[in-house]
Amino acid sequence: MATIYDVARRAGVSASTVSRVLNGKQTVDAQLADRVRAAATELEYRPNALARSLRRSQTHLWAVLVSDINNPFFTALVRGVEDVAQQARYSVVLCNSDESPAKEADYIAAILAEQMAGVIVSPTNQPGHLARLVSAGVPIVAIDRRAEEVEVDTVTVDNTSAAELATAHLLDEGFTRVACITGPRDVSTAEERLEGYRRALRAAGRKPDPRLVRHADFRERGGYAAMGELLDHTPRPDAVFATNNLLTVGALECLVDRGLRVPADVGVFGFDDVPCATLIRPPLSTITQPTYEIGRTAADLLLRRVEDPDRPPSVTVLPTELHVRASSLRSRTPTSAG
Template identity: 65%
Template structure:
């Protein structure tokens, strides 16, 4: 493999001149620059990015820390980050924290050790500790979930509004015992979606019943277990609002195993659109999130934070959209 010294000998210049040309310095004589570029092409020289980054304060890498790589919600979100990152000259590294605070801390340490230019994080908890990144001057943006102990650039959706709209829709369709399967108490999304559900129950005049609320883990198995517990109550629910896509899948599996039909026995609304939501039978009513736009907005904030570290933190809240399909298709009361 050709080295910078090979290029210098081939072009008849010094290694320092080659370095200045490759780094875009305008102080090099144009004729020499042409000779260097010709030598680079002739020898097939490729710059050692690792060594170059070691000489710099940071790399041209962004890290995206997501809480569950198996959740399709993150697919489009990460694509939005990557598209903006590449246009800005950054490559994106994906890290899966698996809803585990220990793994999250390890990845944060790795981001510092590897001199990441910026980090976008979907925190495992509202109290996730990103202070090592902030104190080191690394640009950080929170996405999907809020952090309570530090003020950062943050990209969210209107979780309360989306949950309220979903629950109101069930009430308008004639369902009266509407259950809610929400996520862990430590996450802002679970808290806010539960608040939206409760607000709709109150606004529609339905009876608030704590036995209709279950906290799960944002995973499929958690949704299944929560739905099973709801069905085992003395009086079962006639509808359920599940606060993320994987728990919706688990709840549907449980209803099938119990021999209950959707929407006649139990109406179902999920939060997050699912790729096959329109293809399932019955098709699934969902609260859609603009996931690509979330990733794009977070990446734009990160780029802006890198360029202007001292500017005030920005909070972006995007709107959700209720997609009404067959899983709530009970005629209105």
């Protein structure tokens, strides 16, 4: 069965343009509209009946579908969503995909069945998942990660620049073999932060060494295993940039278990503030994201999308803060890694 995205590809337009044409909006150029209608006829596309039902429904539920509820990054973010939702008289249902495309698909089916008014999602980017929601007319805002196959409102941070600054700091401190532990290859945040790491190396006149890069799941066990692999191979790193908070915690645990000191043996810089980052010894250098503001901004965008379904999708990029602490300062020699 053809989808709205099949029609968009055939007509050479965006999915939102297809939606406007097939819903009788008069804001599309006549020639483009003719192409859309012709493509829909050729593909025998039929608009999802659920989309019309959703437009008529009076549901006041939003789903917030996060990739890992155990990650503290999402705690303040969800609070930001809820504060805006409550003011607008919406209730929030929290869903945890657990980085599982299968769980994400189940939640999307439930969202459609319950005719929820909107979705804020940290996507797994499994092909077709978010397209089901868009095709059904469900307002969507992506957070933390870009949605690869659909055009939706997105709230993120400048991952590449932040990672470049963190890596450049380690190089400026005199570390010469800076490693990077990043997330899965199909996740935009992982790739953007890896690119920032590489940019800093190139700017310092150094060729990125693939032997100093590890991909892992965005969890403690992934950081632990990746750090162990880096320590077991040559060249062994003298510093590591970990691209999320749980990866950082896992890497630190591995360094402690190996009896290595931070930063005397290995400097550490993390992405996302780790709970009690200033209480860890030595205190942990981190890039801090405005998690609460990400949630509020996403909720504001969702309200606007509900009110104006046909407006062009937007991308909001919020600033980060670099917090340099002892874990990345080579001039200090703490006695333990944590």
